Each structure stands twice: as structure tokens, then as C-alpha cells.
Amino acid sequence: MTPSAPELAVKSSHIPRRPKITPPKPRKDISTPTIALGEIPNLQILNEKGEISDPSHEPKLEAAELLRIYRAMVLTRKLDTRMLTMQRQGEMGTFAPGMGQEATQIGQIYPLTKKDWFAPSYRSFGAQLWRGWTIEGLMLLWAGFFEGFEVPEGVNDLPFSIVVGSHVPLAGGIAIGIKQRRDDAVVVTNFGDGAISQGAVNEAFNFAAVYKAPVVFVCENNGYAISMPTDKQVATPDLARRGPGFGVPAIRVDGNDVLAMIVATTEAVQMARAGDGPSLIEAVTYRMSLHTTADDPKVYRRDEEVEQWQAKCPIARFEKYLMNKGLLDPQAIGRLGDECEQEVLEARTRFRERAKAKPREVFDMMYEELPPELEQQKREYLAKLDRKGVQ
Ligand SMILES: Cc1ncc(C[n+]2csc(CCOP(=O)(O)OP(=O)(O)O)c2C)c(N)n1
Ligand SMILES: [Mg+2]
Structure with missing residues (x-):
């Protein structure tokens, strides 16, 4: 005798409740396009x-x-x-230039305070400088000295990540922790x-949306992933559209317009602080250099x-x-440029004083206890x- 087919009907009480997606509260104080869950708005101010x-x-x-932003x-x-x-x-190891992405860099962290967190990828030193990392520290870091990775006193950031995307779930996790601590x-x-x-x-988007975590995702669409142009990598090159699918409201911003970046990030940070959860800002920009x-x-x-x-x-x-x-x-442009150049050169002097290779320490940083073969x-x-x- 053929066994009867198992009961397929699912009792309605077993169906999990659909997560509630609350669209961001409308902002009354600005008339710019606001971050949205539906049609993705575009924002350019300049x-x-x-x-x-x-x-x-x-x-x-x-x-x-305005001048402080320009100087940065x-x-x-x-x-x-x-x-x-x-x-x-x-004098320097391999490094990732950010030329052309300065507005995206400064705009994305502009509204943050000291107690907020920044979890950057490797092409972020403009933002890191604004957050309080020192120039000589960043030079040490890119020259391969572990001291460069130490987060400066009073800065609430993660060191940058080179493993592509690996820090994004960590950022979501920090945000969930912040929420749990109220x-x-x-x-x-x-x-x-x-x-x-x-x-x-993508997992980070999902977790952040489900937990309504206070995190702002900034996708710097600079046209390329090494040699791979965005339109060959993905079939929907407006990447902001990835957000709403997860319940993450999004906006597409001209990433070469620092005012648009500031307005969008300010709104996203206010939403997150008010308990309205994560958002995604796609900053459309271009990697001018290597x-x-x-x-x-x-x-x-x-x-x-x-x-x-x-x-x-x-x-x-x-x-x-x-x-x-x-x-x-x-004249002011020239003066300010010279001042900034001088600041970098003075930091280079301090870097050179500290950047002394210590060949006797190369085995010391990986393990608490060295395995016998490495010993x-x-x-x-x-x-x-x-x-x-050699000393
Ligand atoms: C998990 C992982 N895979 C591959 C690499 C090698 N890699 C370094 S950067 C990069 C491209 C990343 O492109 P994108 O995310 O657009 O950032 P961009 O470099 O343009 O700022 C790749 C594939 C890596 N570092 N980590
Ligand atoms: Mg890229």
C-alpha cells in the first residue's frame, strides 16, 4: 500500500510574522530628495x-x-x-590612492561625533584624517608598520579592512550592540x-534591516573593482537599488558633490540615531588614479x-x-594648498623618525606562542x- 502524502498545509499560526518595515519619517526641515524605500531618489546639489x-x-x-571641509x-x-x-x-608599501573620491570621503563621516563609529575599507584615508588618525600614523600603516594600525586615543573607529567587504558585517554587529545597550x-x-x-x-544589509541597527552603509561606486567596470560586474549598475530589497532605504548621491554627500549622510545619521534603522547611500564617483x-x-x-x-x-x-x-x-587657494603640503611634509619627517625596520621582530606579531616549526x-x-x- 502506498503511504499517503504527508500533510502539506501549514497552520497559519506557524507562519512567522512578516517583519515590519517602517519607512523613514519624512523630514520637515529639508526639501532635498529624502532617502527612500521605494523609487530611489538621486541627489546632486552642486x-x-x-x-x-x-x-x-x-x-x-x-x-x-565650508573652508574646513575644503581644507580637508x-x-x-x-x-x-x-x-x-x-x-x-x-619609502612606502603598496597603497590605494583615493584621488577623485575626496568629496565622498569627507561627506560620509561629516555628521559623525566622537562617540560614533567608522568602519572603513582601505581607500579611506581622507575620512580617517577627519576622524582623528594622524598623517604619520597612516604613512606607517601603509609602509607596513603595525603601529600604524593602532586606533588613536579617543577615536572610535576600526582599522581599515583590506579583505573586501569583510568589515561590513562587523559594522552591522557594532550597530546591533549599540542598539542593545540603548x-x-x-x-x-x-x-x-x-x-x-x-x-x-548582503548579509550585513539583512541583519541591519531586521534589527533596525543604527548603521549607514556607504557604497563608493567608483566605476571599477580593480580592472572590472561596474557595468560588467552587475546587471543593475545603480547599486542603491540593492538596499530596499532588504528593507534598507537608499539614495543615489553625486559622490563628487561634497554638499550632496553631507546632506545625505546627515539625514541617514539622524535616521539611525532616531531609531529608524539602517540606510544605504550609493556615492557615484570615479577612481581617478590607480x-x-x-x-x-x-x-x-x-x-x-x-x-x-x-x-x-x-x-x-x-x-x-x-x-x-x-x-x-x-591667492587663498595657493596659500591653503601650500599649508596642506607643509603639513604632509612635516608628518613625513615624523614618519621617517619612526619608520625603522626591526628585522628581529618579524616573528613576533602573529602568534602568542610560536608553533615549534616557526620557533x-x-x-x-x-x-x-x-x-x-644586523641588530
Ligand atoms: C575577499 C577579497 N577578495 C579579493 C580581494 C582582492 N581585491 C582587492 S581590492 C579588490 C576590488 C574591490 O573593488 P571595490 O569593492 O569596487 O573597491 P575599490 O577598490 O574600487 O575601492 C579586489 C578584488 C580582496 N582584497 N579581498
Ligand atoms: Mg570600486
């Missing part, structure tokens, strides 16, 4: 000529604050350029267009493409805006250093 298209969208920032972007560029020279001269801190985490396809990043110093982009992209983006330079655009406002003139290798290696007279 156009490529540095003009404000709709004055009601302009954030109200004091002159001194210039300092980031100066450090970037200097590090590249140092790498070419053998604290009102917020976490910002950034990652690239390539990283958005990592399972870990993926890392081990890369040659001429092999996979045309100069004309780079030139098109040069015209959208985030620093030049903000500079025009500040000049139109009468806050900058060519053996260490003995042989130290004996070799002794024979060569």
Missing part, C-alpha cells in the same frame, strides 16, 4: 560648474565650516600625491562597488574616460562654489642576523 541648481537644497553651513579635501589630495611619490621612491551612537561603514556583490555585505600602486589602469580604460571625470573633480567643483560665495580667491625558523633566522651583524 552641479559640475559649482553652481547650486535649487537654493532650497543648499545646506546652511557657516563660512568657517585638499589635505587628502596632498597626502595622496605625496604617498604616491614616496611609494615610487621605495546607546544612541551610529556606525558608518564604506565599501566599493565590487564589495556590494560579496555575500558578507587601484593600488601595483596597478596600471591604462591597460583597461581609455584616457578620454579619465578626462571626462577630471572635469567633474570634486575639489575644483567645491572651489568654484566657494569662489562664487567670495570665500576663496586664487626553529626564528632561531635560524636570528642566527643569520647575528652572523651578518
